[in-house]
Amino acid sequence: MDDQLAISVRGLRKAYGDTVAVGGLDLDVRRGEVFALLGPNGAGKTTTVEILEGYRHADAGEVRVLGEDPAHPSAGWRARVGIVLQGTGEFDELTVAEVVHHFAAFYPAADDPTEVIARVGLAGKTRARTHTLSGGQKRRLDVALGIIGRPELLFLDEPTTGFDPEARREFWELIRDLAAAGTTIVLTTHYLDEAEALADRVGVIAGGRLIEVDTPARLGDRENALATVSWRTPEGTPRQERTATPAALVAELAARARSTGGDGEVPGLTVTRPTLEDVYLRMIGHR
Numbered sequence: 001m002d003d004q005l006a007i008s009v010r011g012l013r014k015a016y017g018d019t020v021a022v023g024g025l026d027l028d029v030r031r032g033e034v035f036a037l038l039g040p041n042g043a044g045k046t047t048t049v050e051i052l053e054g055y056r057h058a059d060a061g062e063v064r065v066l067g068e069d070p071a072h073p074s075a076g077w078r079a080r081v082g083i084v085l086q087g088t089g090e091f092d093e094l095t096v097a098e099v100v101h102h103f104a105a106f107y108p109a110a111d112d113p114t115e116v117i118a119r120v121g122l123a124g125k126t127r128a129r130t131h132t133l134s135g136g137q138k139r140r141l142d143v144a145l146g147i148i149g150r151p152e153l154l155f156l157d158e159p160t161t162g163f164d165p166e167a168r169r170e171f172w173e174l175i176r177d178l179a180a181a182g183t184t185i186v187l188t189t190h191y192l193d194e195a196e197a198l199a200d201r202v203g204v205i206a207g208g209r210l211i212e213v214d215t216p217a218r219l220g221d222r223e224n225a226l227a228t229v230s231w232r233t234p235e236g237t238p239r240q241e242r243t244a245t246p247a248a249l250v251a252e253l254a255a256r257a258r259s260t261g262g263d264g265e266v267p268g269l270t271v272t273r274p275t276l277e278d279v280y281l282r283m284i285g286h287r
């Protein structure tokens with residue numbers, strides 16, 4: 001296997017009875033990258049990720065995660081992989097500090113619990129019992145437990161569901177810090193802006209297969225898509241034109257505005273290209 005790859009999957013298949021959840025999926029995730037898996041409900045993301053984590057067994061295919069088959073990992077493998085699970089319910093009566101210390105004891109080279117609690121923004125809640133935390137604070141605790149072992153590879157399943165906008169931005173900073181420190185991150189999300197903000201590459205899963213992988217900027221040939229230029233005429237009428245040469249059109253509009261005695265400003269001018277959500281929806285079959 002290529003040493004530059006944290007994850008390599010070929011021909012992955014998994015069915016539940018008659019339901020084919022994953023039907024021949026190929027995937028490579030490079031070491032050090034942030035990789036976002038997108039796909040509609042039921043596309044096969046969770047099944048794929050749980051196989052990568054070693055929690056489910058594939059029916060067929062070759063899977064390598066940090067060089068090993070997660071279905072038969074060596075003793076040290078699990079400590080190298082961090083998983084952010086949804087919910088730590090059994091620890092309701094313990095404090096944040098107690099839970100994080102408890103998890104730290106499972107790892108050979110755990111990070112400093114106090115420092116990790118501060119990094120996820122729970123410094124003010126160290127002594128709080130976990131059942132008193134808000135939904136967003138509980139997710140931060142989940143993240144703390146996922147990173148306490150200093151994983152080389154971190155799986156995050158819809159990590160910011162229930163976060164307020166400020167908490168999401170803070171969480172994104174945390175993910176960027178982890179990535180900058182060399183952690184490989186695989187993230188599933190339904191938030192396209194989150195994928196765009198965080199991911200080096202995104203993979204779109206539909207019907208149990210990976211249908212496209214690219215950077216957020218290039219997915220679905222997005223950067224070559226026609227731009228939409230919108231503006232208002234001097235009379236205030238809204239106008240819109242789709243063009244492959246938006247700079248030329250904007251220059252022409254500015255020249256026209258100057259020639260009619262104005263300062264060259266074009267009222268209401270915007271230039272947009274399809275958003276990641278636009279190309280994603282087109283890709284999975286919505287027009």
Ligand SMILES: Nc1ncnc2c1ncn2[C@@H]1O[C@H](COP(=O)(O)OP(=O)(O)OP(=O)(O)O)[C@@H](O)[C@H]1O
Pocket residue numbers: 016019020021022039040041042043044045046047048
């Ligand atoms: N334990 C199970 N038993 C039976 N069918 C299952 C099981 N887990 C998943 N499936 C089915 O496999 C398919 C893929 O499900 P999966 O949970 O992997 O999708 P997903 O992409 O993670 O969806 P979501 O975005 O809703 O979390 C679905 O049709 C689902 O109903």
